[in-house]
Amino acid sequence: MNYYILFYELTDNYLQERGQYRAEHLGLAKEAAQNGDLVLGGALDEPADQAVLVFRGQDDNVASTFAKNDPYVKNGLIKEWKVRKWNAVVGSKFEND
Known part of the structure; x- marks a missing residue:
């Protein structure tokens, strides 16, 4: 298995607009975490201008598919x-397999 980092560059109004999509976004993230694809993720702070999500999978498709289905991406x-x-x-969580 390999690790892939999904980097997001957030819009200036991200904090103001995310509320309407947050439940769907977090649901998608929790599902990915439960099935072992998403290792961890979150937005950077001060400023909140980027987010980073770490995935584990055979190829980068696991992270790309997440982004393409993420309501934050789909809604600009x-x-x-x-x-x-x-x-x-x-x-501490690294497994070399």
Whole structure:
């Protein structure tokens, strides 16, 4: 398995507009976490201009599919998103398989 980081660049009005989509977004994230795809995720603070989500899967499709289905992306709260493979090598939850 590999790790992939999904980077979000948030719109300037993200904090004001996210409320109407938050339950659906968190539901999608919780489902991804429960099935083992999403390791962790959240928005950066001060300023709240980016978010980072770490996925685990065979390829980057796991993160790309999440982004394409995320109501934040679909409703224009994300200016840009990208996925990058992360070569994690150490950590308390790291499994090298």
